[in-house]
Amino acid sequence: MSFWWIYPVLVTLCTLFYSQALRTYPSNEVTLLDSMSALGDLGWVAYPAEGWEEISVMDERNTPMRTYQVCNVLEINQNNWLRTSWIPRGNAQRVYIEIKFTLRDCNSLPGVSGTCKETFNMYYYESNYSNLRHIQENQFIKIDTIAADESFTQVDVGDRVMKLNTEVRDISNLYKKGFYLAFQDVGACIALVSVRVFYKKCPSTIRNLALFPDTVTGGDSALVEVKGSCVNNSVEFDAPKMYCSADGGWLVPIGRCFCKLGYEEKKNGCQPCLPGYYKALLTDAHCTPCPAHSFSLQDSSAECTCEKGFYRPETDPKSAACSRPPSAPHNPMLTVNETAVIMEWSPPEDSGGRKDVTYNIHCRRCQLEGQKCNPCGSGIHYIPRQFGLSHPRVLITDLLPYTNYTFDIEALNGVSELSSGPKQFISVNVTTSQVVNVILKERKSKDSITLAFQGPEKTKDAVVEYEVIYYEKNQKEQNYTILKTKSSFMTVDGLKPGTTYVFRVRAHTVGGQGIYGGEIELETSTEDMIAITDPNQITILAISVAGGIILLIFLVTCFFVSGRHCGYIKAKQDPDEDKMHFQHGRVKLPGSRTYIHPHTYEDPNQAVRDFAKEIDVSNIRIERVIGAGEFGEVCSGRLKLPSKREICVAIKSLKVGYAEKQRRDFLGEASIMGQFDHPNIIRLEGVVTKCKPVMIITEYMENGSLDSFLKKHDGQFTVIQLVGMLRGIASGMKYLSDMNYVHRDLAARNILVNSNLVCKVSDFGLSRVLEDDPEAAYTTRFHLSC
Ligand code: ACK
Numbered sequence: 001m002s003f004w005w006i007y008p009v010l011v012t013l014c015t016l017f018y019s020q021a022l023r024t025y026p027s028n029e030v031t032l033l034d035s036m037s038a039l040g041d042l043g044w045v046a047y048p049a050e051g052w053e054e055i056s057v058m059d060e061r062n063t064p065m066r067t068y069q070v071c072n073v074l075e076i077n078q079n080n081w082l083r084t085s086w087i088p089r090g091n092a093q094r095v096y097i098e099i100k101f102t103l104r105d106c107n108s109l110p111g112v113s114g115t116c117k118e119t120f121n122m123y124y125y126e127s128n129y130s131n132l133r134h135i136q137e138n139q140f141i142k143i144d145t146i147a148a149d150e151s152f153t154q155v156d157v158g159d160r161v162m163k164l165n166t167e168v169r170d171i172s173n174l175y176k177k178g179f180y181l182a183f184q185d186v187g188a189c190i191a192l193v194s195v196r197v198f199y200k201k202c203p204s205t206i207r208n209l210a211l212f213p214d215t216v217t218g219g220d221s222a223l224v225e226v227k228g229s230c231v232n233n234s235v236e237f238d239a240p241k242m243y244c245s246a247d248g249g250w251l252v253p254i255g256r257c258f259c260k261l262g263y264e265e266k267k268n269g270c271q272p273c274l275p276g277y278y279k280a281l282l283t284d285a286h287c288t289p290c291p292a293h294s295f296s297l298q299d300s301s302a303e304c305t306c307e308k309g310f311y312r313p314e315t316d317p318k319s320a321a322c323s324r325p326p327s328a329p330h331n332p333m334l335t336v337n338e339t340a341v342i343m344e345w346s347p348p349e350d351s352g353g354r355k356d357v358t359y360n361i362h363c364r365r366c367q368l369e370g371q372k373c374n375p376c377g378s379g380i381h382y383i384p385r386q387f388g389l390s391h392p393r394v395l396i397t398d399l400l401p402y403t404n405y406t407f408d409i410e411a412l413n414g415v416s417e418l419s420s421g422p423k424q425f426i427s428v429n430v431t432t433s434q435v436v437n438v439i440l441k442e443r444k445s446k447d448s449i450t451l452a453f454q455g456p457e458k459t460k461d462a463v464v465e466y467e468v469i470y471y472e473k474n475q476k477e478q479n480y481t482i483l484k485t486k487s488s489f490m491t492v493d494g495l496k497p498g499t500t501y502v503f504r505v506r507a508h509t510v511g512g513q514g515i516y517g518g519e520i521e522l523e524t525s526t527e528d529m530i531a532i533t534d535p536n537q538i539t540i541l542a543i544s545v546a547g548g549i550i551l552l553i554f555l556v557t558c559f560f561v562s563g564r565h566c567g568y569i570k571a572k573q574d575p576d577e578d579k580m581h582f583q584h585g586r587v588k589l590p591g592s593r594t595y596i597h598p599h600t601y602e603d604p605n606q607a608v609r610d611f612a613k614e615i616d617v618s619n620i621r622i623e624r625v626i627g628a629g630e631f632g633e634v635c636s637g638r639l640k641l642p643s644k645r646e647i648c649v650a651i652k653s654l655k656v657g658y659a660e661k662q663r664r665d666f667l668g669e670a671s672i673m674g675q676f677d678h679p680n681i682i683r684l685e686g687v688v689t690k691c692k693p694v695m696i697i698t699e700y701m702e703n704g705s706l707d708s709f710l711k712k713h714d715g716q717f718t719v720i721q722l723v724g725m726l727r728g729i730a731s732g733m734k735y736l737s738d739m740n741y742v743h744r745d746l747a748a749r750n751i752l753v754n755s756n757l758v759c760k761v762s763d764f765g766l767s768r769v770l771e772d773d774p775e776a777a778y779t780t781r782f783h784l785s786c
Helices: 004-021 457-462 535-568 604-611 660-673 706-712 719-738
Strands: 029-034 045-047 053-058 064-071 080-083 095-103 119-127 141-147 153-157 160-171 178-185 189-202 205-207 210-212 224-227 234-244 250-259 263-266 269-272 330-337 340-346 358-366 373-375 381-383 393-397 404-412 425-431 439-444 449-453 463-472 480-485 489-492 500-509 520-523 620-628 633-639 647-653 684-688 695-699 751-753 759-761
Touching (some): 064 080, 095 119, 095 178, 141 160, 178 189, 205 250, 210 250, 250 263, 330 425, 358 393, 463 489, 480 489, 604 660, 719 759
Antiparallel strands (some): 029 189, 045 080, 064 189, 080 178, 095 160, 119 141, 119 178, 153 160, 234 250, 263 269, 330 340, 358 373, 358 404, 381 393, 404 425, 439 449, 449 489, 463 480, 463 500, 500 520, 620 633, 633 647, 647 695, 684 695, 751 759
16 A cells, blocks of 8 residues: 555645755756756656656646655565666766655654665666666665655645755766666655756866866865966966865965066956056066156067167166166366375266266376377276276376376266267376485585485486475574576585585476475585495495384384383382483485475475365364363364265364464474374374364374373273284384484373274474473383383
């Protein structure tokens, strides 16, 4: 006996519900069979005949739907098979079977205990062919036993609740062309509303500009590796790939494509850059506006073209603005020192929009102004180099004396080579000179001395006139006489017999005026006689004097070292023992540089002009008063000369209401200081004489004078530091001695110390009153902290 009467009602209600609610499937599922959408007979085979029964019902759109049902719950030993038609599997290796069914609860049926079942079995059979006619049970492989579970859907049918179950099973690793499904009923009351067979795929997608096609998931749960292909107008950067997972999702994107040059990424594709924009790098995501001084007129530009007169060298990135050659350097400043010249200049006002401005120096040698010039050739040295200077400064040495040179200072930058425009340079003319002070011979008599002199070989022809200055030794230097001659010898007469005279000579040349050479002391004879002094004798004298200086330096150094020693070991030593005597000796080194006493100038202001640079007061900023000098206040401040770095300076000023002699003496110190150039001699930066107060500007020494510095830091220095300081002072003193300058007041208060503990000799004042204390001229006390 069957409960056949319940099926139509049950199936109709369920299918109505089902057809309205669940006819759309996820996009990553590809349906191989859907019993709901079959228009005609499903053509499924049921065996035996009284088992599964096909029933057609209409859905809400009056479309017929095929369902199968069986309900032989009162009979024992039920074995009813229902087999689907052949299902081709396509590319799928794993398929899913979704079945929707109702299953009556045996408890709800009267008198069925012992025969009623609440499960059925599902099977499959793989085959390459669709010609299976009968059901051969033993060919089929069991997929699962299906029972109604908790996840069914409830449908109200009058006062009862019908439950629509959905179960999904899968078959993996299919390898034949198709397969059959079969449902085995063993005595349950089932209505099979829908059977859907599908496989899953990873749907086509674009990731990182690579296109990944529809990909069927793998047979087991392994991931399927898929290579992507770059979308139009893009290129592979790093091989793009992804993995298609068993449930149809894409995983682990690797690699990527980039839009090719001139294209940018937009909406998963590559669009051309618009005119005025460019894209020069693959890895840039977007087009960017053309850099300064460049343009693009076309779509999809990979770079922008420079405007006329502007260039972009290969070494510049395409994103760099186009630039042009710099303008010429300007404001050249020359410091000519005989056959060497320091050239400084201001960088070009227009750098061309670049930071890589460099300078080349081109040299020409010219006979006389307006005459033909020739290249300078080798032999000249440029420090740091002649070409590719990165700073606006060069030292040129080994020039020929008394020669006119023209130097072209050319400014270049990274695009100068690309430009066909004229070179950008300024020309400076330099005329070299040289000290001419070689006295070859002299002839002496009771009241005259004849000097013969000759400039160094190279300059011989250029000498126009020799100038001799002489005065009686031990007399005030103010009583000097100047004589000039165009000849290469000169007789100085009217001299006192048996008297020593000091001579110095300089040459006026076509290139200008040289500087005075070293002092020569010559003595007139007591009676008429002729003496020839051979140059060899002078050399011997020079060597002996040099030896004397070295001995002197050695003594000074020993003195300083022993002084420090006393400070640490013999702390209570008698200060008198520290006395050191300096003999005021004149040293004559023909050819060496010698200091010129300002009093040898008729006009002391000329000495200031010759040896000290006039500084515009607007370049000085006075900051604070640091002490009181002999002529007025000493201040610290800053000096900023055009095209130079700002530096700290000490500023000595001449108090108002000074007498002319005080002004002369005050500036005399600058005339002296300006002749020195040594790391242990205080450096003169310049003077202000054109406005009041008159000032002397020197380098700033952060630690002030040595005596107060040592007192303040008593016991804080290492032996090495102290000896280093003392060596510096000795070196400065040796230099002064080599310059024939006698300091006369070497004392710790006259030594200044900078922040690096470098000691420098200072105080070259002229106003020392030697007459009052004759010893002061030759003796100095050097008190360390003993
Ligand atoms: O011992 P101080 O600090 O060092 O005090 C005196 C003061 O000015 C009067 O001479 C100081 N002084 C002089 N010249 C300089 C200089 N170039 N740098 C720093 N301080 C200086 C000196």
